[in-house]
Amino acid sequence: MDDGSYSSTGPIFVLAPIDDAARYATSLSANYEHLHYDQDNNPVGLLVNLSSPEKTIYTLGRPGPNIDPPDIHISEPRPRRGLPHISHLHASFQLVPETGAVLLWDYSSTSSVKPFGAPNSWGYTVKFRSESSPRSVLVARGINTHVAFASGSNNTKWCQFEIQWHSEGMYHFHKDEPYFVGPQESRIKRYVQHEKLGGGSYGTVYSALDAETGQMIAVKKFHNLTGKHLTFATREVDNLKKKALRQHPHILRILDSAGGGEKDNWGEIFMPLKKGNLKDLCETIQTEEDRWELSNQVLYQILLALNCLADNDVVHRDVKPDNILFDFDENGDYRFCLGDFGLSNDPERAITAAGTEPFMAPEICYRKKQTTKVDIWSLFATIVWMRNSDFRAACSRLRAPDLHKWIISISKTAGYELIRAMASHDPKKRPSAKKQLDIIDSGEFQDFGEEESDPGDLLSAQFAQAMSLQGDSSRSYGSVSTGYPTSPEMAYYEPYASGVYTGYGGAGVMKEGRYAPPPMGTAEAPRNQGAWVRPYDNPYGPPQSQDSDEGTVMPEIRTAVPTIAEDDVFTYEEYMEERRRMKGKNRSGI
Numbered sequence: 001m002d003d004g005s006y007s008s009t010g011p012i013f014v015l016a017p018i019d020d021a022a023r024y025a026t027s028l029s030a031n032y033e034h035l036h037y038d039q040d041n042n043p044v045g046l047l048v049n050l051s052s053p054e055k056t057i058y059t060l061g062r063p064g065p066n067i068d069p070p071d072i073h074i075s076e077p078r079p080r081r082g083l084p085h086i087s088h089l090h091a092s093f094q095l096v097p098e099t100g101a102v103l104l105w106d107y108s109s110t111s112s113v114k115p116f117g118a119p120n121s122w123g124y125t126v127k128f129r130s131e132s133s134p135r136s137v138l139v140a141r142g143i144n145t146h147v148a149f150a151s152g153s154n155n156t157k158w159c160q161f162e163i164q165w166h167s168e169g170m171y172h173f174h175k176d177e178p179y180f181v182g183p184q185e186s187r188i189k190r191y192v193q194h195e196k197l198g199g200g201s202y203g204t205v206y207s208a209l210d211a212e213t214g215q216m217i218a219v220k221k222f223h224n225l226t227g228k229h230l231t232f233a234t235r236e237v238d239n240l241k242k243k244a245l246r247q248h249p250h251i252l253r254i255l256d257s258a259g260g261g262e263k264d265n266w267g268e269i270f271m272p273l274k275k276g277n278l279k280d281l282c283e284t285i286q287t288e289e290d291r292w293e294l295s296n297q298v299l300y301q302i303l304l305a306l307n308c309l310a311d312n313d314v315v316h317r318d319v320k321p322d323n324i325l326f327d328f329d330e331n332g333d334y335r336f337c338l339g340d341f342g343l344s345n346d347p348e349r350a351i352t353a354a355g356t357e358p359f360m361a362p363e364i365c366y367r368k369k370q371t372t373k374v375d376i377w378s379l380f381a382t383i384v385w386m387r388n389s390d391f392r393a394a395c396s397r398l399r400a401p402d403l404h405k406w407i408i409s410i411s412k413t414a415g416y417e418l419i420r421a422m423a424s425h426d427p428k429k430r431p432s433a434k435k436q437l438d439i440i441d442s443g444e445f446q447d448f449g450e451e452e453s454d455p456g457d458l459l460s461a462q463f464a465q466a467m468s469l470q471g472d473s474s475r476s477y478g479s480v481s482t483g484y485p486t487s488p489e490m491a492y493y494e495p496y497a498s499g500v501y502t503g504y505g506g507a508g509v510m511k512e513g514r515y516a517p518p519p520m521g522t523a524e525a526p527r528n529q530g531a532w533v534r535p536y537d538n539p540y541g542p543p544q545s546q547d548s549d550e551g552t553v554m555p556e557i558r559t560a561v562p563t564i565a566e567d568d569v570f571t572y573e574e575y576m577e578e579r580r581r582m583k584g585k586n587r588s589g590i
Helices: 020-027 027-036 225-239 278-283 288-311 372-389 389-396 399-409 433-442 572-586
Strands: 014-018 035-037 043-049 057-061 091-096 102-105 112-117 134-141 146-151 157-167 181-182 191-199 202-211 214-223 256-259 267-272 324-328 334-338
Touching: 014 020, 020 043, 020 157, 035 057, 043 157, 091 225, 102 202, 134 278, 157 324, 191 214, 214 225, 214 278, 225 267, 278 288, 278 324, 278 372, 288 433, 372 389, 372 399, 372 433
Parallel strands: none
Antiparallel strands: 014 043, 014 157, 035 043, 057 091, 091 102, 102 134, 112 146, 146 157, 181 191, 191 202, 202 214, 214 267, 256 267, 324 334
8 A cells, every 4th residue: 555655756657547447446455555545545546656676567467377466456347349358467567777768568468458648638649559469658748648458349448547647757858848759740659759969951860769669769850851852861761771781780770760651741760879979989088099999999890881881782972980870789898880871872873972071082072983982981081080180180171182192191101001002092992891801800911002193192201290270371271261162062962060172173163152063074084974963763662673672763864963154163273363362462451
């Protein structure tokens, strides 16, 4: 018996009877120890106290031979058409210790347990996702406020209780704010939204509590499913749902998806929630020695992921510290995985510039043929970013040609012997992920024969120090004084940070402050396609075959980025003359 006095921050609630069957169950002598009384000493219901670590589950059912009796007894209904019987283990309320969530479990042989919300009252009804037992669903303040332990045809409910909360778990959530249940656009609710984790041009990621498991997950919401947003969403879902990728320990697994129908303008994907990303992790590591040791773990594990992508004809195109996530394995060691496949594509279809400076491979910047080797370069740049503090501090302020030279120069220094071929300017001379793993495993350096015209050969061993921008006003790429753009208007491109110079070799600077892509049809662009984009046809349609892991067939239709007139673009000489003129103005105080 409970006298109404308790103090705890864990989940405690009362099952208050609504119908005669529930009131009869409350009066059973077997339930006497669970009775809860009001201040006037009147019984109000059955207490479920999950605040103690010694008691994290309450079972409900009817006693039977050779089985443990349930915590709360529910009697069989009288013979009545359409009502199922009560199983010996019929249902339970169970605490999820990691999150403080309470799950209602249905173990009944007829799947007859039914949570619901009171008519004409505030709150959400979140249904079981599965049609068969055992199955689980969240109960919380304002979510599934009532439960019927037997339900039959014609929406008949029997043994109904109201869940009255006295204290609640839900450790990650504010108790004084109403819960937001999503997806907002769907009648089928799947999670309780927590907080925003990050976002970009094409989607926003939130942490959330899964309404079926009670565990925290990550939800990526695509901003809208039109145009290139639809293309990104389709590619990401199609690639992540490939069986090999879903089973790989170093690739972020997709749990499920919602929306994305032919008439939907929204879509969401659900993924495991990790501890954080590599960029934030590196900020917590104080010494270069520790970062160097950590970089070896990142290198090997992400190479395993890239090898899987290459075997399945997927190029990621945005490998960088922000997109490498981590948690811990059963031994407490770091486990890294590659996430955010929004820019991923089939190498044969990857044509447009995509990625983030300073991790983009040279062939992407110069619009050459893209292969899975672009990810090898990006991973090497990520390793340099981890190990080299000068590179971390200055890379966001350098233009792509200088970044490529700097990375190649660093690859020739001590400590990079086994992986320096990853920074080959020529992608044909970069090792594949599988080959690089073999090199690391064998510990034998292999010279891939860097080309004689390697831009890195133009730099001294002290290039990193020479490229330091602190106190050097002459390297004001994209500065306010010149008025030149700080981020290129290229498809699928996101700048790494503000102040990025955008002149990629053959690219020019437009007179009105717009970015001009490299000219089409040059000898350096064998595809002669510049910034062409191939759209999907019916992106959420069926795959090519029932047994295929590939996405919808892409039609032979191309949509071109509008051509820029040659007289709208500065030549290199005009650009340098403009810079000298602006410097003269600054010196004269104009």
